Amino acid sequence: MKNGQNEKSNIKIVATILLSLIIVFLIFGAEASSNSEQTGDKRGCEKNFSYDGNFFSGRTFKTHQLIENVTVHDAVVRAAKFISRDGYHK
Numbered sequence: 001m002k003n004g005q006n007e008k009s010n011i012k013i014v015a016t017i018l019l020s021l022i023i024v025f026l027i028f029g030a031e032a033s034s035n036s037e038q039t040g041d042k043r044g045c046e047k048n049f050s051y052d053g054n055f056f057s058g059r060t061f062k063t064h065q066l067i068e069n070v071t072v073h074d075a076v077v078r079a080a081k082f083i084s085r086d087g088y089h090k
Contacts, residue, residue, distance in 0.1 A: 043065070044064070045063050045064075045065040048062075048063050048064050048065060049062070049063045050063070
């Protein structure tokens with residue numbers, strides 16, 4: 001009888017180890033480094049799109065585009081106006 005209990009105990013230990021390894025793999029396997037999405041759109045904003053992070057730590061989306069004949073001040077004022085108007089400032 002003792003041999004059967006040891007066998008069940010060993011199976012539980014192996015199952016626990018496997019489950020732990022699967023969980024670790026899912027957590028760290030889901031972690032993404034800097035990625036970029038390739039689209040057919042040739043505009044600068046879409047071509048320069050990238051993202052960092054993952055589901056657990058949060059994801060940051062980034063893009064940029066050089067717009068000629070617009071000063072930094074004008075760009076920030078315009079962006080603030082649209083952000084405020086669309087309700088993203090909350």
